[in-house]
Amino acid sequence: DGDSLEQNLRNTKNIPGLAARFCEGAAMEAAGPEGRPVEYIEAGEERERIKGVSRTLHRLVNDERVPPASIAVLTGRSREKSSLGKDGKIGAFQVCSGEECDGDKVVFDSIRRFKGLERPVIILVELEDVLDQEDLLYVGITRARAKLDMTRAKLRSKHGKEVARAPSRFLQEIPTELLDPRDLIAEAQEQVSPDELRAFFKGMTYQDPK
Numbered sequence: 063d064g065d066s067l068e069q070n071l072r073n074t075k076n077i078p079g080l081a082a083r084f085c086e087g088a089a090m091e092a093a094g095p096e097g098r099p100v101e102y103i104e105a106g107e108e109r110e111r112i113k114g115v116s117r118t119l120h121r122l123v124n125d126e127r128v129p130p131a132s133i134a135v136l137t138g139r140s141r142e143k144s145s146l147g148k149d150g151k152i153g154a155f156q157v158c159s160g161e162e163c164d165g166d167k168v169v170f171d172s173i174r175r176f177k178g179l180e181r182p183v184i185i186l187v188e189l190e191d192v193l194d195q196e197d198l199l200y201v202g203i204t205r206a207r208a209k210l211d212m213t214r215a216k217l218r219s220k221h222g223k224e225v226a227r228a229p230s231r232f233l234q235e236i237p238t239e240l241l242d243p244r245d246l247i248a249e250a251q252e253q254v255s256p257d258e259l260r261a262f263f264k265g266m267t268y269q270d271p272k
Contacts, residue, residue, distance in 0.1 A: 076100055077210055080240050081203040084196040099242040101211040108145045111215050115146065115187060116153025118211055119168060122183060123155070130155065134169035134181040136202055138192035141172055146187060173202040183209040190214050 080100055103118075105111035115135065122128040135152060137144045147157050147170045157170035169181060173192075184206035192198050193214075203210060216226060 076240050077203060077206050080210070080236065081200050083236065084200040084203070098209060100240055101242045102236075103211065103213045104216050105213060107215055111187065111213055112146060112152070114213060115185060116155070118185060119153060119155050122209075128183055129165070130168045131163070131165045132181055133183045133185065134171065134176065134179075134205065135185045135187060136171055136173045136176050136205065137188045138173055138186070138190075138198070138202070139188050141170070141175075144172075144188060146170065173198055173205075176205055177201050180205050180207055182207045184211070186210070186212045188213075188215075 076099055101118075103114055105114050119133065119135075122133060123130055135146065135157065137146060141147065141159060146152050150156055150158075152168065152170065156167045158164065158167040159169065159171045159175075163169055169176075173186070184202070186202045189199075189202075189212060
């Protein structure tokens with residue numbers, strides 16, 4: 063059929079483009095469909111991250127109609143040490159792992175345990191402790207066939223106080239065309255005007271006077 067074994071036809075183009083940053087040797091040509099940029103989300107701390115992942119799941123399942131079983135949330139930690147998936151849920155969404163999974167649940171597992179598996183949509187979480195482990199990042203990134211989201215907490219707890227983490231070398235080294243960055247701290251601090259609120263509750267479309 064003329065396709066080279068050096069072509070990647072499994073993923074959308076931005077995914078192998080990002081994964082190539084963490085792969086030694088000759089990179090495969092990304093010959094799949096264009097796909098969306100990888101969404102890179104920076105949250106303030108753990109609680110904000112959990113809310114961010116929950117909102118992402120809500121958008122995917124309820125707005126974009128992605129089946130829950132097509133989504134996997136993968137943590138850089140072990141499942142047991144993760145702040146997500148407590149009581150078998152992330153937000154309002156039931157999660158499962160391994161043989162307990164069925165067609166109505168989002169997969170939640172560690173990147174290490176999910177090696178060799180894949181889903182159309184992957185959300186990588188709790189990456190702040192593994193950003194220097196390029197082989198693990200490569201595994202996590204390449205689990206996604208069509209859509210990839212990544213999250214990192216910008217704050218950490220030290221002696222009972224929240225302090226800023228060092229800037230992400232990972233983010234600084236990625237070409238801007240491959241990423242769609244979001245900062246949940248900045249979004250939370252944005253002020254909503256009274257006129258915009260009134261328009262929202264009236265079901266109207268608010269037009270910014272600027």
